Amino acid sequence: MTRTPVNVTVTGAAGQIGYALLFRIASGHLLGPDTPVRLRLLEIPQAVKAAEGTAMELDDCAFPLLAGVDIFDDATAAFDGVNVALLVGARPRTKGMERGDLLEANGGIFKPQGAAINAGAADDVRVLVVGNPANTNALIAQAHAPDVPAARFTAMTRLDHNRALSQLAAKLSVPVSAIRKMTIWGNHSATQYPDLYHTEVNGKIAAEQVEDGWLRDEFIPTVAKRGAAIIEARGASSAASAANAAIDHIHTWVHGTPEGDWTSMAVVSDGSYGVPEGLISSFPVVAKGGEWEIVQGLDINDFSRQRIDASVAELAEERDAVSSLGLL
Ligand SMILES: NC(=O)C1=CN([C@@H]2O[C@H](COP(=O)(O)OP(=O)(O)OC[C@H]3O[C@@H](n4cnc5c(N)ncnc54)[C@H](O)[C@@H]3O)[C@@H](O)[C@H]2O)C=CC1
Numbered sequence: 001m002t003r004t005p006v007n008v009t010v011t012g013a014a015g016q017i018g019y020a021l022l023f024r025i026a027s028g029h030l031l032g033p034d035t036p037v038r039l040r041l042l043e044i045p046q047a048v049k050a051a052e053g054t055a056m057e058l059d060d061c062a063f064p065l066l067a068g069v070d071i072f073d074d075a076t077a078a079f080d081g082v083n084v085a086l087l088v089g090a091r092p093r094t095k096g097m098e099r100g101d102l103l104e105a106n107g108g109i110f111k112p113q114g115a116a117i118n119a120g121a122a123d124d125v126r127v128l129v130v131g132n133p134a135n136t137n138a139l140i141a142q143a144h145a146p147d148v149p150a151a152r153f154t155a156m157t158r159l160d161h162n163r164a165l166s167q168l169a170a171k172l173s174v175p176v177s178a179i180r181k182m183t184i185w186g187n188h189s190a191t192q193y194p195d196l197y198h199t200e201v202n203g204k205i206a207a208e209q210v211e212d213g214w215l216r217d218e219f220i221p222t223v224a225k226r227g228a229a230i231i232e233a234r235g236a237s238s239a240a241s242a243a244n245a246a247i248d249h250i251h252t253w254v255h256g257t258p259e260g261d262w263t264s265m266a267v268v269s270d271g272s273y274g275v276p277e278g279l280i281s282s283f284p285v286v287a288k289g290g291e292w293e294i295v296q297g298l299d300i301n302d303f304s305r306q307r308i309d310a311s312v313a314e315l316a317e318e319r320d321a322v323s324s325l326g327l328l
């Protein structure tokens, strides 16, 4: 193996997404079969021992691509030299917590992590925020990394995108490979808007192949509330599917979207589609050469406009809330 290992930092490494994620990174699914990786795991001090146990298991897999595993309880050390940062660790909402409390608690995590990325990350760093509220946590981290291009901070809506693909494939009895150009707009929350008006199934617009009632009253709420349905069924939030989506997100960003297709990523808005500049909102995105671009020129009908505006309004409220807490 002659290539220099890529440094991949994973926060919340001892959590349930971490457990589903690390083995796939180490086996080459994140960056490809020719790229060695060095894992840098960040945890809170109380969870370092559990992270050490996971590291022992990673050793026991004898992955040829795994160049090493280091464990940290300090963000500055964990992000030193990082090329790919997966920010998974976050404070979950507990009983009695209001959204503002959650935003404040997570601000305490993502502000110093953004500063640590600013201080020590490699020039090519790419950041994916998974921990909820993912879009706004990404905004906080990005705001504290002024020396890193804002485009390098993204948040995960790929799980929503994948959920939408599966729901549509099942409805039309087609394989997911028959579907192109799925889009999730807005926030990774119940207000997100999965848009079938540009999605193609076997080359024809999806919205024209399903009933309006299904699209509006079944498809959209099923995708948007899938996270809650998983918690209800499993007694714990999505972990393997979230880890899979994180792998997909980075793999697509680095290796590109297939010709004639796009993906969904929450990225810094440049004002496209009326989304205020600076918000981290999900868009249809193409990736090429390690860079992403928002797909331009799509016609947005009145129904889609309302849905996008509602989710973007929620993002603006979250931004204003963290701003008034001094987190931006
Ligand atoms: N964007 C998305 O599509 C999805 C996001 N999520 C979110 O991902 C996050 C993680 O989920 P799980 O792994 O299931 O949670 P978990 O509770 O099993 O694990 C979270 C881990 O983060 C660690 N942690 C907390 N603060 C930290 C800090 N400051 N630095 C480093 N580590 C820290 C905890 O010790 C814990 O080990 C949650 O916020 C969840 O809501 C989950 C599914 C999908």
Ligand SMILES: O=C([O-])CC(=O)C(=O)O
Pocket (backbone or CB within 6 Å): 132, 159, 226, 227, 228, 230, 237, 238
């Ligand atoms: O809903 C949750 O808490 C976890 C999540 O983000 C998802 O599964 O989409």
